[in-house]
Amino acid sequence: MPLYFFDIQDGGHRSHDTEGTQYAGAREARVDAVKMLVALAQDGVQGGLQSRLSVLVSDEGRRPIMEANIDCSVTVF
Numbered sequence: 001m002p003l004y005f006f007d008i009q010d011g012g013h014r015s016h017d018t019e020g021t022q023y024a025g026a027r028e029a030r031v032d033a034v035k036m037l038v039a040l041a042q043d044g045v046q047g048g049l050q051s052r053l054s055v056l057v058s059d060e061g062r063r064p065i066m067e068a069n070i071d072c073s074v075t076v077f
Contacts, residue, residue: 004029005058006036011051026059030066033057037068
Protein backbone atom coordinates (compact mmCIF):
# COMPACT_ATOMS: atom_id res chain seq x y z
CA MET A 1 0.00 0.00 0.00
CA PRO A 2 1.21 3.52 -0.77
CA LEU A 3 2.59 5.74 1.98
CA TYR A 4 1.27 9.29 2.52
CA PHE A 5 2.65 12.11 4.67
CA PHE A 6 0.61 14.75 6.51
CA ASP A 7 2.38 18.04 7.29
CA ILE A 8 0.38 20.31 9.58
CA GLN A 9 0.57 24.10 9.79
CA ASP A 10 -1.14 25.70 12.80
CA GLY A 11 -0.54 29.42 12.67
CA GLY A 12 3.21 29.85 12.99
CA HIS A 13 3.82 26.26 14.10
CA ARG A 14 4.66 23.63 11.48
CA SER A 15 4.76 19.88 12.11
CA HIS A 16 6.38 17.59 9.55
CA ASP A 17 5.22 13.98 9.31
CA THR A 18 8.36 11.83 9.27
CA GLU A 19 6.70 8.41 9.46
CA GLY A 20 3.81 8.56 7.00
CA THR A 21 0.69 6.40 6.94
CA GLN A 22 -0.31 3.67 4.51
CA TYR A 23 -3.57 3.97 2.60
CA ALA A 24 -5.13 1.98 -0.20
CA GLY A 25 -5.08 5.15 -2.31
CA ALA A 26 -5.01 8.92 -2.46
CA ARG A 27 -8.76 9.25 -1.89
CA GLU A 28 -8.53 7.66 1.56
CA ALA A 29 -5.58 9.93 2.45
CA ARG A 30 -7.55 13.01 1.35
CA VAL A 31 -10.56 12.01 3.46
CA ASP A 32 -8.37 11.59 6.55
CA ALA A 33 -6.65 14.94 5.88
CA VAL A 34 -10.01 16.73 6.02
CA LYS A 35 -10.98 14.84 9.20
CA MET A 36 -7.64 15.82 10.74
CA LEU A 37 -8.17 19.47 9.82
CA VAL A 38 -11.65 19.53 11.37
CA ALA A 39 -10.29 17.91 14.56
CA LEU A 40 -7.56 20.58 14.77
CA ALA A 41 -10.18 23.31 14.44
CA GLN A 42 -12.34 21.67 17.13
CA ASP A 43 -9.36 21.54 19.50
CA GLY A 44 -8.93 25.28 19.05
CA VAL A 45 -12.45 25.94 20.32
CA GLN A 46 -11.24 25.26 23.87
CA GLY A 47 -9.91 28.84 24.08
CA GLY A 48 -9.48 31.92 21.94
CA LEU A 49 -8.01 31.07 18.58
CA GLN A 50 -7.21 32.95 15.45
CA SER A 51 -5.24 30.88 13.06
CA ARG A 52 -4.99 29.46 9.60
CA LEU A 53 -4.86 25.69 9.82
CA SER A 54 -3.64 23.55 6.95
CA VAL A 55 -2.80 19.96 6.20
CA LEU A 56 -0.51 19.21 3.25
CA VAL A 57 -0.70 15.63 1.99
CA SER A 58 2.30 14.26 0.07
CA ASP A 59 2.91 10.92 -1.59
CA GLU A 60 5.85 8.55 -1.03
CA GLY A 61 8.10 10.76 -3.13
CA ARG A 62 7.07 13.75 -0.96
CA ARG A 63 5.23 15.26 -3.92
CA PRO A 64 2.21 17.28 -2.73
CA ILE A 65 -1.12 15.78 -3.78
CA MET A 66 -3.51 17.94 -1.73
CA GLU A 67 -3.69 20.83 0.71
CA ALA A 68 -6.72 21.51 2.91
CA ASN A 69 -7.09 24.83 4.77
CA ILE A 70 -9.40 26.35 7.35
CA ASP A 71 -9.21 29.95 8.55
CA CYS A 72 -10.30 29.93 12.19
CA SER A 73 -11.33 32.79 14.39
CA VAL A 74 -12.86 32.05 17.78
CA THR A 75 -13.52 34.75 20.36
CA VAL A 76 -14.40 33.74 23.91
CA PHE A 77 -16.26 36.40 25.95
